[in-house]
Amino acid sequence: MSILDWGVLIFTLTGIVSYGIYKSRGNQDIKEFLLGNQSLPWYHVCLSVMATQASAITFLSAPGLAYSSGMSFVQFYFGLPLAMIVLCITFVPIFHRLKVYTAYEFLEQRFNLKTRVLTAFLFLIQRGLSTGITIYAPSIILSTILNIDTTYTTIFIGGLVIFYTVYGGTKAVSYTQLLQMSIIFSGLFIAGAMVVYLLPDDVGFVKAISMAGKMGRTNAIDFSFDWDNQYTVWSGIIGGFFLQLSYFGTDQSQVGRYLTGSSVSESRLGLLMNGLVKIPMQFLILLIGVLVFTFYQYEKPPLFFNSYELNKLEKSGYSSELNQIKLEYNQAFSDKQKQVSELSKALNNEDTQAIDQSRSELRVADEKTKALRGKLTGLMQKNDPDAEINDNNYIFLSFVTQYLPKGLIGLLIAIIFLASMGSTASALNSLASTTVIDVYKRLINKEASDKNYLLASRLSTIGWGAVCIVMALYASKMGNLIEAVNKLGSYIYGTILGVFLVAFYLKRVGGRAVFYSAVCTEIIVCICGYYEVVAYLWLNVIGCLTVVILALLFELIIKKAAEDESTAV
Amino acid sequence: MKNRNPDLPPFVKSWNQFYLLLIGWLILLIVAFYCFTWYFG
Numbered sequence: 049m050s051i052l053d054w055g056v057l058i059f060t061l062t063g064i065v066s067y068g069i070y071k072s073r074g075n076q077d078i079k080e081f082l083l084g085n086q087s088l089p090w091y092h093v094c095l096s097v098m099a100t101q102a103s104a105i106t107f108l109s110a111p112g113l114a115y116s117s118g119m120s121f122v123q124f125y126f127g128l129p130l131a132m133i134v135l136c137i138t139f140v141p142i143f144h145r146l147k148v149y150t151a152y153e154f155l156e157q158r159f160n161l162k163t164r165v166l167t168a169f170l171f172l173i174q175r176g177l178s179t180g181i182t183i184y185a186p187s188i189i190l191s192t193i194l195n196i197d198t199t200y201t202t203i204f205i206g207g208l209v210i211f212y213t214v215y216g217g218t219k220a221v222s223y224t225q226l227l228q229m230s231i232i233f234s235g236l237f238i239a240g241a242m243v244v245y246l247l248p249d250d251v252g253f254v255k256a257i258s259m260a261g262k263m264g265r266t267n268a269i270d271f272s273f274d275w276d277n278q279y280t281v282w283s284g285i286i287g288g289f290f291l292q293l294s295y296f297g298t299d300q301s302q303v304g305r306y307l308t309g310s311s312v313s314e315s316r317l318g319l320l321m322n323g324l325v326k327i328p329m330q331f332l333i334l335l336i337g338v339l340v341f342t343f344y345q346y347e348k349p350p351l352f353f354n355s356y357e358l359n360k361l362e363k364s365g366y367s368s369e370l371n372q373i374k375l376e377y378n379q380a381f382s383d384k385q386k387q388v389s390e391l392s393k394a395l396n397n398e399d400t401q402a403i404d405q406s407r408s409e410l411r412v413a414d415e416k417t418k419a420l421r422g423k424l425t426g427l428m429q430k431n432d433p434d435a436e437i438n439d440n441n442y443i444f445l446s447f448v449t450q451y452l453p454k455g456l457i458g459l460l461i462a463i464i465f466l467a468s469m470g471s472t473a474s475a476l477n478s479l480a481s482t483t484v485i486d487v488y489k490r491l492i493n494k495e496a497s498d499k500n501y502l503l504a505s506r507l508s509t510i511g512w513g514a515v516c517i518v519m520a521l522y523a524s525k526m527g528n529l530i531e532a533v534n535k536l537g538s539y540i541y542g543t544i545l546g547v548f549l550v551a552f553y554l555k556r557v558g559g560r561a562v563f564y565s566a567v568c569t570e571i572i573v574c575i576c577g578y579y580e581v582v583a584y585l586w587l588n589v590i591g592c593l594t595v596v597i598l599a600l601l602f603e604l605i606i607k608k609a610a611e612d613e614s615t616a617v
Numbered sequence: 618m619k620n621r622n623p624d625l626p627p628f629v630k631s632w633n634q635f636y637l638l639l640i641g642w643l644i645l646l647i648v649a650f651y652c653f654t655w656y657f658g
Contacts, residue, residue, distance in 0.1 A: 129640065264658070267658060327646050
């Protein structure tokens with residue numbers, strides 16, 4: 049990175065951290081620290097929930113996913129607008145009316161303390177682990193730029209976020225997220241325009257997408273009923289609906305965001321606007337990955353996008369094998385150029401037969417390159433069994449640092465940092481509020497002063513930050529980050545959502561039945577997930593429905609037992 | 618935005634209409650993505 053890039057990066061980061069501290073100045077009480085005094089308008093709520101969901105992972109993994117396997121991931125968000133509607137009809141009015149700090153408080157009012165503690169506990173595990181992954185993602189950036197191990201960069205980034213969050217509080221988080229999202233939208237637009245600008249003169253925007261499409265990268269829709277396929281319209285609408293409903297309805301990191309709305313209407317409108325904007329936004333991010341894919345059909349991509357792992361192999365005893373693979377890779381790329389140029393000509397002439405022929409040849413050439421990369425990753429694992437052999441998260445980053453002009457590199461990297469800081473800050477804030485409100489205040493110290501709870505919130509934020517950093521250090525072994533986060537959520541969200549749905553819609557079911565059904569369901573979901581019975585998105589559906597069915601069943605059994613007992617007496 | 622009735626959504630007369638608008642938007646997006654996949658693939 050140039051001095052200008054470093055300047056832009058440091059200026060933006062210090063600016064945003066200073067802004068967070070400025071916004072949190074003055075005396076705060078627990079309500080302001082955790083709920084921002086419930087005073088924010090709908091556009092704050094909308095951008096805040098978007099910024100919380102769109103972490104750095106969104107900007108690192110999604111373009112990489114589109115580059116390597118196409119745009120099918122967009123279907124994952126099809127359930128989101130439907131989930132927003134259910135939330136606005138059911139969850140939002142109830143949470144506002146009961147004036148709760150956390151979603152789990154409601155469960156004690158409806159069921160019992162055990163159910164509240166169980167769901168809060170599940171949330172803390174899930175969010176604690178996934179925030180670790182969220183912290184790890186931007187640390188990849190520094191790792192690649194400085195060419196040092198991700199361990200050190202993870203600790204640095206995690207420390208920065210903890211510092212910002214402890215002083216920030218929820219109101220400052222929302223204010224900074226407003227600013228962050230504006231910068232992110234502008235940055236994405238500039239990045240997309242730059243990729244098109246960097247393409248050869250005869251390749252425009254439409255032709256670039258056509259070329260990627262001929263190589264299977266524009267597969268945004270899949271109507272097939274394949275249970276093992278992670279991303280189809282059906283898994284997106286049904287599985288995605290349950291996942292998004294659980295995430296927005298029962299995950300405190302999101303509940304805490306829309307509870308800052310000044311009224312039910314402001315919270316509702318913020319969520320519905322999120323439902324309108326999220327899918328097109330995700331589509332555009334994936335489209336950038338597709339454009340980068342076309343760009344690398346003309347420019348030779350690195351053999352492996354994670355330069356740190358490649359350097360490690362170069363310094364090892366396998367360097368001669370690596371050099372051989374490099375030679376073969378260079379040859380394969382230069383051979384491929386012929387097919388690329390033929391496809392380009394065929395597209396210009398709209399010659400269907402020639403398009404089909406060059407497409408088939410290009411796919412064969414592509415397979416050859418993939419085989420060489422497979423050979424390389426095999427070598428990496430031989431050299432170091434813990435080597436990170438998935439480089440999806442480095443693809444977009446590698447493009448940004450190698451091809452974008454000075455200044456813009458710093459800005460785009462700053463954007464990734466900002467996105468990560470926003471979502472991590474929300475997560476740490478929600479972990480702190482659940483720990484303090486549902487555990488400390490409810491179980492440990494019921495009658496403490498407001499000052500004591502505020503201090504506990506800050507200490508809890510620091511504690512969770514430390515846990516998340518430790519988790520982040522293991523994140524590199526989890527393959528594609530965005531999928532890892534969603535998989536983790538699918539193990540737990542379905543169960544929590546089931547508990548909430550029983551609470552809202554099955555008035556006859558009591559606390560004991562729902563508690564036991566939640567415990568049994570979690571065991572069933574873990575078994576299904578471990579043995580990969582279905583694609584992970586379906587675990588949300590299984591979890592949710594199992595809780596509802598078991599709760600009804602257990603309630604019947606409990607009632608029957610009670611009746612038998614009273615008859616016997 | 619300041620003239621908006623604080624209990625109602627903008628552009629439409631009720632929350633139910635806004636929900637329908639969102640469902641319509643989702644269907645439109647799926648159709649648009651289908652056309653995109655078909656045309657470029």
